[in-house]
Amino acid sequence: MATADPARPGFALPLLLLAGFRTLIDDLHAELAREGHPELRPLHGFVLQAVGADGTTATELGQRLGISKQAAGKTVDRLVAVGYLERVDDPSDARRRLVRVTPRGADGLRRSAEIFDRLRAQWADTLGPERVTAMEDDLGTMASANWFRLDVPGWFGG
Amino acid sequence: MATADPARPGFALPLLLLAGFRTLIDDLHAELAREGHPELRPLHGFVLQAVGADGTTATELGQRLGISKQAAGKTVDRLVAVGYLERVDDPSDARRRLVRVTPRGADGLRRSAEIFDRLRAQWADTLGPERVTAMEDDLGTMASANWFRLDVPGWFGG
DNA sequence: CTATTTCGTCAACCACGTTGACCATCTTAC
């Protein structure tokens, strides 16, 4: 299975990484929907995390995610519309509009973390805890440069 | 690095899988652009592979990729426009329009496979060949259900 | 006080997905 196409061993690795990611994300959102967050989309968790407990501005959010301030602003719009973020004026700078996580957003974030912990535990049950840790360590070694970049129109790239 | 946020160990795994995937895909396309395929986008490799040497129809391509026939048709349109796919009438069924990989498409696919092999070899050099194989085996165990699905508006998911 | 930078937004556009509708063609059933 790992080398699904023996003639092209290299093709398997990216496909497997994507499939592993999607497996976790799909499971997460199935469970989130069950727990009262059906509107939360895969991207949203990343954005909520990037906003953080202290809030940010759209421009800074864009920098954190590696996307334009306009794209960040539109994503914030959508999350405001479904009640996960709110915008407040910055009293110290009339140009800035602080973006903050609402209680509902914090709830979704907390549940996401719990669900991910449970999913990771499932992986550990199946593979053995040391295999999961080894995978994380190795991926950390290879992928540190792309840690949190989301500049991905459509899919990934470009 | 593997447990970037010790309070939320579960968050690291999906992020690492995505980062690993993106690292490979970004490196692939940087090299493909250097080798004369700057128009090839990340999605395209998956589609070209799914078309295969014998060709397909848009409807069947959609089924293979887990997307609608309309979406598959539009993607084929774009790949035809840049010369990687061609459409020919099926003499045995006037409804069907066979989609085939052009020589240019085959060249891109062949180079992609070669580049992926080199990237995998880089991972093996850094981590050790057995670690890469172990990662592939473990991911294969956990992710077999999401092997080739691309039904992903925007990013990944519904 | 003026010049520059910064923040947010608008507008147009592209890539990639969705559903619904529709026509043309092939297949099946009578």
Add this chain to the structure above:
DNA sequence: GTAAGATGGTCAACGTGGTTGACGAAATAG
């Protein structure tokens, strides 16, 4: 052999997530 149904392809409208360019309002630097 023809009527009815299934299948393949396309068009249209739309949603999400990305891009650039332009521009006004407000802060900062000189």
